[in-house]
Amino acid sequence: MLEWILEPLQYSFFLKGLFAGIAVAAACGILSGFIVWRGMAFIGDALAHAILPGIVLATMFGVHMLIGALIAAIFSVIAIGALTSHKGFKEDTAIGVIFAGAFALGLLLIDKVSGFKDLTHILFGNILGVSGFDLTLIIIVAFVVILMVILFYKELLVTSFDSTHALAIGLSPTVIHFGFLILTASTTVIASQTVGVVMVLALLVTPAATASLLVKELPKIMGLSIILSVISIIIGFYSSYYFDAPSGATIVMVLTIFFIAAFLFSKIKSTLVN
């Protein structure tokens, strides 16, 4: 058993991927609580799709993929913010427009760029193809995201719970929301490397959805989300190594199984209590 666990660890590509995965899982886990409880699930998905043109353009100009993706994500956040503040557009309308438009642009660009063969890796992730530079970038981004959530936890909490109170104490909910979107966008980018743009949403939403069924306070939800996503990433990794299963899909499946188990557990518990 121990050998089974240790064997892949001697390969540097596996180690790099594993560290990248754990960093991504920690960042997603810590954001997940706020994404679920601020009702921002849709925006995570939208950002994941909106980074596609950034990735393609980056490849065209020979820039690193993740940097292109980061720029595209931040652009989308600004565009959504600008649309939302214009004539009282609802945020989900703005998100819908930007999301579909950017994804379509990405697909068209892929079509035009010859030699762009990595589409499946972008859509479904390729965690075992993480380079040294990728790993450094992923760890830096994850570290910054986690640090920001810890530093601004108080402000995120008060703007989520009661935006009028936040405004009354001199704190702008709009600024905090915007900052949080940037963090989500950055996390989406690094997560897309592991599970791909199609399934990033699972890492941003499912951990906290599962945790919320089991514990009730936000810090606990966030802690449990991190644990759940790290476990899923590790399981996804090993199954990818031993059974040649697609890592992204496996990670999402494991997260979903956790969710179903937690759901059944809380259902049974509430039936027993009543």
Place this chain on the structure above:
Amino acid sequence: MKKSPLLCYGKSCDHPPMESTPALKIENLNFHYPGDKSSVLENVNVSIAPGEKVALVGPNGAGKSTLMKLILGLEQIQSGNISVYGHEAHACRHRVAMVPQKSSVDWMFPVTVRQVITMGRFVHLGWFKNPGKKDRDAVDQAMETMEITDIAHKQVGELSGGQQQRVMLARTLAHDADLLLLDEPLNHVDIATQELMFHTIEKICSLGKSVLVSTHDLGILTVHFSRVLFLDKTFIADGTAENVLTPQNIAKAYGFEFHKNRENTQC
């Protein structure tokens, strides 16, 4: 929601009350929502002294909530002047606190009673500071006053309407403001909570702090308030409950209520 002209957060923007100034002074205040021609407030003038307990009454659409938002600095003043203990309204985050109508709060959010009340301390903390012993003590004290210490670790979503309102008042107590604004605090609240709220307001005022309570329940005024402001875009009466709540004033304001509701459902 409109952004306040001056967003300032934390200790650096704490302005202590100026000596011998009214708790609240409003001069020639006019207000209309952008894009809406009809005005919500017209030529509002009032002065409230420290330690005063004042009721704010008026029909729906009279501008009660808007007036509170302006005092709190949530809306930008268009013309006229509001000062709180000698400072401009929006520069007075530490002096003013409001118990909002329940709709502005996400009650399903996974926070406990204690965490919500702790939010009342954030105004004193500012960026990068976590609540310390002083803040914890203030929160304990506020919970004790509102008799909710036993539910400190409950999630706010599990509370009754009365308990939620107690939590909101406790948060305001933890804020330790000198001017408290309570926007329709008696809606959907049980009798025991109502009594406790009035008792607490009494106590706050005896400490020299001022309280402004908006309500459409005219019945409670004669018992609990020494001063009543009757708002219908402007103050149509100001004085004791007996003097303000005359049949003439009530007819003048409430006679148009149906019309007002159609015109302006927001306030």
